[in-house]
Amino acid sequence: MRRFLDGLYTASAWLAGLGMIGVLLMVTLTILGRLLGFPVGGADAYAGYFMAGAGFLALASTLKHGEHIRVTLILGMLRGRGRRGLEILALLIAVTLSGFLALYSARLVWQSWSFQDMSTGIDATPMWIPQISMAVGTLVFFIAFLDEFCLELLGKRPAPTEELHHE
Secondary structure: OHHHHHHHHHHHHHHHHHHHHHHHHHHHHHHHHHHHOOOOOOHHHHHHHHHHHHHHHOHHHHHHOOOOOOOOOOHHHOOHHHHHHHHHHHHHHHHHHHHHHHHHHHHHHHHHHHOOOEOOOOOOOEOHHHHHHHHHHHHHHHHHHHHHHHHHHOOOOOOOOOOOOOO
């Protein structure tokens, strides 16, 4: 199971990287279009879609690598059971919120598909297509938080590292 989950987080990160390459390609295409005098309709919209997809798909990998910002003002003052209790509470809240985010992201994709919602720009893209990356990214993010929560309950979660040390 561990290998599957780590593979899922890695795959999501790779998809985020491909999204960033998509942004690069769209921006490059737009620049070339301006320089060479050919119109590139919808490239800015697609750059936005790729950027949003990259952001959502990178959430889980970023969490699992400890790169999310943690406010540890209160947590840093606690030790032992108090600290662990607060970690569990914070993770439970995060699981709940990320679960709702994943649920409503999937619901948005479903509604866009059902209502045949189209972008209002020149690209006229069915909106469910770019929204899929948001739904997948938030689902993997939810799974990552659930993974962290279970690891904490089992006592197998590594302690988060403090990046900033004040002397």
